Amino acid sequence: MSCKPHTTRTEVVDKRIWSELFQLTAEYKAVNLGQGFPDLPPASFVQEALFNAVNGGFHMHQYTRSLGHPPLVKILAKFFGRVLGQEIDPMKDILVTMGAYQAVFCAVQALVYEGDEVIILEPSYHCYEPMTLMAGGKTVHVPLKPQKVTGPTGSSADWVLCSEELTSKFNSHTKAIIINNPSNPLGKVFQREELQMIADLCIKHDVICISDEVYEWLTYDGAQHIKIATLPGMWERTVTIGTAGKSFGVTGWKVGWAIGPGHILEHLQKIHQKSICHCPTPTQEAVAVCFRMEYDTFGTEESYFRQLRTQLQAKRLRLAECLRSVGLQPFVPDGGYFIITDISNLKVDLNDPSTKDEPYDYRFTKWLIKEKGLSTIPVSGFCSPEHREDFQKYIRICFVKDDSTLEAAEDILRKWKDEK
Numbered sequence: 140m141s142c143k144p145h146t147t148r149t150e151v152v153d154k155r156i157w158s159e160l161f162q163l164t165a166e167y168k169a170v171n172l173g174q175g176f177p178d179l180p181p182a183s184f185v186q187e188a189l190f191n192a193v194n195g196g197f198h199m200h201q202y203t204r205s206l207g208h209p210p211l212v213k214i215l216a217k218f219f220g221r222v223l224g225q226e227i228d229p230m231k232d233i234l235v236t237m238g239a240y241q242a243v244f245c246a247v248q249a250l251v252y253e254g255d256e257v258i259i260l261e262p263s264y265h266c267y268e269p270m271t272l273m274a275g276g277k278t279v280h281v282p283l284k285p286q287k288v289t290g291p292t293g294s295s296a297d298w299v300l301c302s303e304e305l306t307s308k309f310n311s312h313t314k315a316i317i318i319n320n321p322s323n324p325l326g327k328v329f330q331r332e333e334l335q336m337i338a339d340l341c342i343k344h345d346v347i348c349i350s351d352e353v354y355e356w357l358t359y360d361g362a363q364h365i366k367i368a369t370l371p372g373m374w375e376r377t378v379t380i381g382t383a384g385k386s387f388g389v390t391g392w393k394v395g396w397a398i399g400p401g402h403i404l405e406h407l408q409k410i411h412q413k414s415i416c417h418c419p420t421p422t423q424e425a426v427a428v429c430f431r432m433e434y435d436t437f438g439t440e441e442s443y444f445r446q447l448r449t450q451l452q453a454k455r456l457r458l459a460e461c462l463r464s465v466g467l468q469p470f471v472p473d474g475g476y477f478i479i480t481d482i483s484n485l486k487v488d489l490n491d492p493s494t495k496d497e498p499y500d501y502r503f504t505k506w507l508i509k510e511k512g513l514s515t516i517p518v519s520g521f522c523s524p525e526h527r528e529d530f531q532k533y534i535r536i537c538f539v540k541d542d543s544t545l546e547a548a549e550d551i552l553r554k555w556k557d558e559k
């Protein structure tokens with residue numbers, strides 16, 4: 140064994156439940172409400188855009204501009220310039236990445252140095268912590284706390300950010316805060332007051348905000364998505380991250396982006412150029428076509444994003460009603476792809492000795508796959524060991540699925556209820 144203290148940067152990355160659950164889901168052919176991808180085809184105009192790109196001539200099959208396909212960065216600058224109310228230089232203020240995942244990676248790798256502290260609000264998307272640790276940073280976790288829920292249904296708005304606790308975590312070592320709005324897994328849409336609290340602390344302590352907004356178009360019941368980069372003094376210190384995967388229902392295309400001031404983006408661009416260098420040309424061309432079409436209808440009845448919201452709102456309601464009807468307590472999300480539900484009143488005999496040392500929700504989700512054929516995700520898997528205990532009585536369920544998939548899940552849950 141090497142005598143050096145560290146042999147790899149991956150030693151700091153703990154094993155997460157994800158791949159194990161995906162494997163079990165496949166092995167048991169479970170109904171998959173676990174992983175966040177639509178199991179239905181994208182809109183026809185989206186499919187046509189890729190078809191036309193692939194048949195658009197030889198240059199569509201060769202390298203394009205490393206930092207982003209020119210037609211794509213141009214329409215992203217125009218589209219988000221309008222949304223952010225900001226002049227955006229397509230060549231300096233944008234980086235196209237392999238999904239939002241790589242945009243987060245470039246931001247953390249570029250901006251977090253050995254010993255820097257990064258504040259992460261929990262439960263949080265699972266890549267933030269390992270990416271920070273691999274960059275030599277230190278993660279500082281602030282849990283969102285559930286307010287007392289009266290009645291059979293909670294809301295993602297019941298999970299609140301404690302001002303005193305957040306304030307206490309900012310110090311001279313704090314380099315960045317990563318926020319996810321709307322959030323995964325809670326579906327929380329941050330209110331202006333909460334974003335202002337975060338902004339005030341970032342400005343006071345000269346901290347960068349990495350704002351993961353992949354669900355930016357998916358807010359329900361009139362909830363408003365506010366981009367923190369639009370708050371006074373925040374454009375110059377915010378990296379705003381998005382993805383075509385969740386915007387156009389094409390998670391397999393892996394086209395994401397980071398948008399922010401050139402003095403920050405130049406560093407992300409260097410990480411990208413010295414790691415993967417190029418993103419695929421055809422999918423970038425197709426996403427550019429989709430955004431040009433949406434630009435003309437944005438905010439009108441014909442807007443695709445508005446129609447997508449309506450379609451997903453109905454699926455969200457359907458799943459919430461099913462969960463309530465079988466005695467579960469869902470927290471109806473104001474945004475995103477997922478509903479979390481409290482499972483503490485479900486009495487099941489988790490008699491699998493192989494999982495006895497795992498958190499309760501890990502054990503429950505494995506039992507649900509093996510015994511009932513339904514795949515979900517444990518919420519404590521979105522938490523650091525420090526707060527994992529507080530989140531072990533919830534599971535995450537994806538409602539962005541074909542109606543036939545939702546129906547299969549409803550049958551399993553209702554049959555289970557009748558057996559009890």
Ligand SMILES: Cc1ncc(COP(=O)(O)O)c(CNOCC(=O)O)c1O
Nearest residue numbers: 174175238239240264323353382384395
């Ligand atoms: C908050 C967040 N950021 C980033 C990403 C990654 O985006 P992309 O697919 O564009 O890399 C995702 C993708 N969702 O993951 C599926 C799941 O939680 O089951 C995400 O939810």
